[in-house]
Amino acid sequence: MPQLGLLHGRAWAVLFGQLRRPPGAVCIRAVHSHSQVAEAALATQLKPHQEKSNFIIKTPKGTRDLSPQQMVVREKILDMVVSCFKRHGAKGLDTPAFELKEMLTEKYGEDSGLIYDLKDQGGELLSLRYDLTVPFARYLAMNKVKKMKRYHVGKVWRRESPTIAQGRYREFCQCDFDIAGQFDPMIPDAECLKIVCEILSGLQLGDFLIKMSWKDVRHEMVAKKGLAAEVADRIGDYVQCHGGVSLVKQMFQDPRLSQNKQALEGLGDLKLLFEYLTLFGIAEKISFDLSLARGLDYYTGVIYEAVLLQTPAHAEEELLNVGSVAAGGRYDGLVGMFDPKGHNVPCVGLSIGVERIFSIVEQRMKTFGEKIRTTETQVFVATPQKNFLQERLKLIAELWDAGIKAELMYKNNPKLLTQLHYCENMGIPLVVIIGEQELKEGVIKLRSVASREEVAITRENLVAEIQKRLSES
């Protein structure tokens, strides 16, 4: 499309010119000068053709187009995720695809090498966003926002070696939900875990488990609560070997812990969290993972990752193809990195790995051979006669103006069979047929594609009848 408005200044000048100026010589002179420009412009038209054979047509490494079929699946998943975020009272937010390079530095540790930088074309040094969390923290600091519950669905870019089989790309979509602000301990943290459970259950991806990083919990106890390392590791013996809801109970039964004032304090937050998770009915979904490491520099508290548990029926290979479908954690220090005075805003959040989920759902649909409608067309405007384009155009405009989703064939004289086959292939439920006879009788034939039944309806009742049929189906 042309650059919207690049010409609008001139366009307005002429618009006003025409309103003021009477027809005549001025106009004609204008035509000539302009038409010469047009012929000059034409010369460049075909040049690029010479080069087309020099390159292979492809998308950049690690990226892909989404076909109409894929878009339908993608939209279903995103709608489900966003509606859950809204159910928990989140506001929407959008940030630019790129940030000032310096905004991203020192946020991602060893992963910084995976950031896409833009070419220095004069002006600012820019990088494509690597996640939605750092831009969110930048937004909070920039606007001095101290409290916010927001969701953000958007693409992020990472120069990883892509392994497409696992549904991982260099460009991928993230769905983030975060709670920023100073609140009583573990309440927002528990809600984030609840949201992950709601979404993974809602998408019916099978059984799943949320694995919390023991290392980060232990760090909280030792470095922040001053618990002795050996006591923390005694707790560790429990969490790694049991985990889940029974965890806290068992630890409080162990005299080496229950009789240690420090230990009890150290266990306080853990106890709180599992109390809340139990009230939310999701405690048994949570366990600890010794291997889970703080993925990014900015995490300050517990981090967690959700993994799908496949039935033994599936092959080991498929198991490995699943991996993590959601992750999150607490990052109380990130906003302070942006604030000139270092003022912090505690944050906790989650991110849904929709690409991975998308691959799973897509694979499942292929397995079950589900057919997907890629359009929402409700009515097709057909004719059995030649030279009925004008009547079809008049009729379809009436349908469009009534808000009905309608299509016709862009041909002067299409075959009726071709038109009806198109409806069957595209899953269009209704056909309106107009021919000489209908025109004479002032009616339209309304045909159900499924039952092939046809009824004649007066023109003035057509829209109402169609809307009635659509509301019933």
Add this chain to the structure above:
Amino acid sequence: MPQLGLLHGRAWAVLFGQLRRPPGAVCIRAVHSHSQVAEAALATQLKPHQEKSNFIIKTPKGTRDLSPQQMVVREKILDMVVSCFKRHGAKGLDTPAFELKEMLTEKYGEDSGLIYDLKDQGGELLSLRYDLTVPFARYLAMNKVKKMKRYHVGKVWRRESPTIAQGRYREFCQCDFDIAGQFDPMIPDAECLKIVCEILSGLQLGDFLIKMSWKDVRHEMVAKKGLAAEVADRIGDYVQCHGGVSLVKQMFQDPRLSQNKQALEGLGDLKLLFEYLTLFGIAEKISFDLSLARGLDYYTGVIYEAVLLQTPAHAEEELLNVGSVAAGGRYDGLVGMFDPKGHNVPCVGLSIGVERIFSIVEQRMKTFGEKIRTTETQVFVATPQKNFLQERLKLIAELWDAGIKAELMYKNNPKLLTQLHYCENMGIPLVVIIGEQELKEGVIKLRSVASREEVAITRENLVAEIQKRLSES
């Protein structure tokens, strides 16, 4: 958020490890080694703070964040645009934010300098997409698609000197609708113009005009239909001075044209187009513009641009702030530029300038002081008592699991007044209140924020009653 699945290989190993391995020494060793890593990792934690004062927190030049209020307006506009595209039977499509640099070369003429290139970090040379049209043509050629009606909503990037006042940015959203394929003349072209009219009318932006480029129409006549330049310019005298629906009639009354076989042929497509536009009831919205120039190299036929006509009440300045809100045209040669054999797929399309429209709607809402709800929360879970967090959490989980949009305060002992004020400020319609008395009686108090009426409802009937109230409102 951590990189989803970066750790999943290890995570799985441990998951399986835990299933096989009995509790014991191995676990404990694991804990220690990991906890040391954790302490080491901590050291880097606070480093970035030292640098925070070195930079100003901002978004890159010509870009912006969208606040929750702005997101609500944006989503309303996009929903309206997309529903129109779907009404006309379009399929969805998505392409990567960046393309191989060579895919974009020789497509944009003098505007090529405005393309954002990515830094060469090894591997392919990449550029951010400049519009959605070239990626669409690349998709068609790459997948050998000969016929497709698709829409695409996405961000594009252009290194223009941004004039924010006009709602123009270096990053902006485009909404494109295109029809690819070989069809009978002017039918898809007319539908594109119909779509622009439906969207601009639907958004209630006031009166508008679609201005077709006379230069491109003339070029069709002279270069392709072989019409003598002076005859074409004679036609030009008409279109520039009258234009619109009466245009063709008048020209056919002019003996210098109606008695010229060439001229009649030259006028053929123009006549067809205006016949179709008349059947669509939009002919009077179309006029010719002498200043409108082919914006980009790839246009081959008529191009058009839609401008809003402000009432004289508005100041000239505001007039200039409006400019073009939609544009489109025919580009029959673009797909061939990608196809190795140069096979062409004729295309015609349109692009809605949502940023411009967004600025107008936003300005209007400010003028009328419309208040926007930034969340969709339906119910707030409150308590008048201390130490009722657990009951509130149990209750809100029930609401979430029933699909009800609910919030609570992340405090152990919030004040009732604070909770009720929050509901009024956020426009939350319902409050459920649980306290000692309610707990004793096994009821919940349901309060309407607007009327401040409260009724006691048994716990088991609560969800049904809330859903009833919400469906009524």
